Amino acid sequence: MDVDLKLEQESGNGERLFAGIRTEDLRVSFSETEILKGITLDARRGEILSIIGPAGAGKTTYLRCLNRMLDLDPDWKVSGTVLLNGQSVYTRDIQVAALRRKVGMVFSVPVTLPMTIYQNLAFGLNLDQEGRSGRDRKIEKALRDAYLWDEVKDRLQEPASNLSGGQQQRLCLARSLTLEPAVLLLDEPCSGLDPISTRRIEEALQQLKKDLTVILVTNNVKQAARASDRTAFFLFGELIEVENTDILFTTPREKKTADYISGRFG
Amino acid sequence: MLTALACLIIFAIVVIIVGNILSHGVQRLSWEFLSEAPRKHFTEGGIFPAIFGTAALVILMTIAVIPLGVATAVYMHEYAPKRSRLVHLVRLAIQNLAGVPSIVFGLFGVGFFIEFVGRGIDRGLYGGQLVYGQPAIIWAALTLALLTLPTVVVATEEALRAIPQNYREVAYSLGATRWQVIRRIVLPQAAGGILTGGILAISRGSGEVAPVMFTGAAYSLPDLPTQLNHQFMELGYHVYVMSTQAFDVEATKPALYSTVLVLLMLTFLLNFTAIMIRARIRKRLRDGR
Numbered sequence: 001m002d003v004d005l006k007l008e009q010e011s012g013n014g015e016r017l018f019a020g021i022r023t024e025d026l027r028v029s030f031s032e033t034e035i036l037k038g039i040t041l042d043a044r045r046g047e048i049l050s051i052i053g054p055a056g057a058g059k060t061t062y063l064r065c066l067n068r069m070l071d072l073d074p075d076w077k078v079s080g081t082v083l084l085n086g087q088s089v090y091t092r093d094i095q096v097a098a099l100r101r102k103v104g105m106v107f108s109v110p111v112t113l114p115m116t117i118y119q120n121l122a123f124g125l126n127l128d129q130e131g132r133s134g135r136d137r138k139i140e141k142a143l144r145d146a147y148l149w150d151e152v153k154d155r156l157q158e159p160a161s162n163l164s165g166g167q168q169q170r171l172c173l174a175r176s177l178t179l180e181p182a183v184l185l186l187d188e189p190c191s192g193l194d195p196i197s198t199r200r201i202e203e204a205l206q207q208l209k210k211d212l213t214v215i216l217v218t219n220n221v222k223q224a225a226r227a228s229d230r231t232a233f234f235l236f237g238e239l240i241e242v243e244n245t246d247i248l249f250t251t252p253r254e255k256k257t258a259d260y261i262s263g264r265f266g
Numbered sequence: 267m268l269t270a271l272a273c274l275i276i277f278a279i280v281v282i283i284v285g286n287i288l289s290h291g292v293q294r295l296s297w298e299f300l301s302e303a304p305r306k307h308f309t310e311g312g313i314f315p316a317i318f319g320t321a322a323l324v325i326l327m328t329i330a331v332i333p334l335g336v337a338t339a340v341y342m343h344e345y346a347p348k349r350s351r352l353v354h355l356v357r358l359a360i361q362n363l364a365g366v367p368s369i370v371f372g373l374f375g376v377g378f379f380i381e382f383v384g385r386g387i388d389r390g391l392y393g394g395q396l397v398y399g400q401p402a403i404i405w406a407a408l409t410l411a412l413l414t415l416p417t418v419v420v421a422t423e424e425a426l427r428a429i430p431q432n433y434r435e436v437a438y439s440l441g442a443t444r445w446q447v448i449r450r451i452v453l454p455q456a457a458g459g460i461l462t463g464g465i466l467a468i469s470r471g472s473g474e475v476a477p478v479m480f481t482g483a484a485y486s487l488p489d490l491p492t493q494l495n496h497q498f499m500e501l502g503y504h505v506y507v508m509s510t511q512a513f514d515v516e517a518t519k520p521a522l523y524s525t526v527l528v529l530l531m532l533t534f535l536l537n538f539t540a541i542m543i544r545a546r547i548r549k550r551l552r553d554g555r
Contacts, residue, residue, distance in 0.1 A: 067439065069435065069438065069439060072434075072435070072438060073348075074347060074348065075348070097441045097442065097443050098441065100438065100439055100440065100441045101440070101441035104439070105439040107432070107435070107436070107439075109432070111430075111432040111433065111435070111436045113433060113436060113437075113451070114433075114455070123437070123440055123450070124440035124441060124442075127440065127441055127442055127443075127446055128441075172436075175436075175440065176439075176440070179440065179441065
């Protein structure tokens with residue numbers, strides 16, 4: 001059974017449901033070790049939520065819950081609720097493949113598939129009938145949105161590995177965008193990139209957030225301050241604090257947050 | 267010093283074997299030898315039926331072993347749950363299979379394929395008439411396929427392990443189902459390794475005598491096998507026959523040497539073809555086309 005994952009939904013009494021992604025008391029463990037200890041957090045449509053925190057805080061695990069990538073390894077156990085536009089993601093009757101099309105993901109290392117640039121972009125679209133219709137148009141739009149079109153429009157038949165690291169990461173971003181997702185999960189997307197490539201990606205995200213929800217995990221505190229609307233601070237599997245970015249970086253409520261963003265630990 | 271000597275010995279052995287076969291084998295080698303059936307107790311005529319039979323046998327074997335071996339490896343590496351008991355057992359079985367002497371495979375072929383499967387088919391479909399319940403090229407090919415199965419499984423698993431996990435994750439994150447990941451990422455990426463397994467299987471299979479001598483190879487048979495239940499001549503078995511069972515062993519020596527030479531060349535040729543195909547696949551993958 002296919003679950004309808006439209007962007008906005010009206011509930012029975014006409015009240016508009018929350019658009020975006022929300023987790024309630026999300027707990028995750030990996031073979032008996034608790035990685036996430038009850039995270040309640042939401043990311044709304046039209047904003048960039050960044051997640052910061054030291055290594056081992058559970059940032060990546062949190063992201064990978066949202067599009068059920070943790071399902072790939074049965075040692076991960078997830079409990080609690082994940083809601084995408086008000087609908088539970090962890091129900092038996094949801095199609096995981098359809099969910100992952102609605103919740104795009106960009107990994108920390110640019111992973112281009114060993115194919116041409118075009119084939120990389122067409123990969124997700126070719127997986128079902130609906131994707132194949134208007135494929136070239138969707139690919140061009142995704143490339144423009146990822147600020148990559150001008151650089152690759154004449155090179156689409158070249159191997160993707162010919163691109164530079166920064167271009168490859170934007171290709172990965174474009175590849176997710178071809179599927180027109182509702183949510184975009186970015187796991188330290190700029191960790192290996194030069195400042196110019198980083199800025200291009202940040203600019204692209206500012207444009208993209210109008211139509212979708214962006215969750216940006218980053219190790220770079222400055223990037224969170226620059227690029228996001230709200231920021232969440234994770235520490236050892238717990239959400240310490242989430243606040244508008246300008247408030248969190250100027251007047252954090254928790255001492256731990258202040259210590260982390262000023263570089264005193266972590 | 268010692269290690270260099272060891273290398274030298276290996277090199278010398280290869281040179282002596284190949285040189286000996288070449289120098290003795292070239293004399294009888296001719297178009298007639300390659301294209302005609304043997305005459306006068308193998309001392310005249312050629313070995314075409316054996317060449318044809320060997321090629322047909324190896325091709326049938328490949329058709330059987332590649333899908334079975336690849337499916338086994340894909341199941342073990344892509345489908346089976348982690349720490350699966352079943353996979354553990356299968357792996358153990360494959361390792362043991364690799365250690366079984368080839369004559370045992372031959373006897374297994376007689377007992378299982380001919381007596382059990384073949385007779386079963388005859389009883390079920392042909393009213394007990396003898397059609398498949400006898401030595402035949404299909405049974406010999408299937409017996410060889412079992413013999414070479416471990417090679418294909420191990421090579422395929424190796425190839426699957428070499429595919430970066432990242433590729434699979436990206437494909438899943440774009441909404442691919444498990445089958446789509448296997449079909450569009452895993453198998454194309456593993457194609458080179460699978461072919462390597464095929465090459466090794468062909469090398470091994472085309473030279474075997476013991477598994478086919480009970481299951482389908484004929485002493486002398488001028489007719490070519492045109493159906494799956496026909497018997498056939500095989501080069502390795504032909505060498506064995508000529509050197510031990512011939513009317514006058516001494517008189518068949520020149521033909522014997524040439525047959526060995528042809529067997530070697532055929533194996534090399536089959537290998538070479540597979541290597542060329544693999545090189546083309548690798549290049550296509552590298553260029554991303």
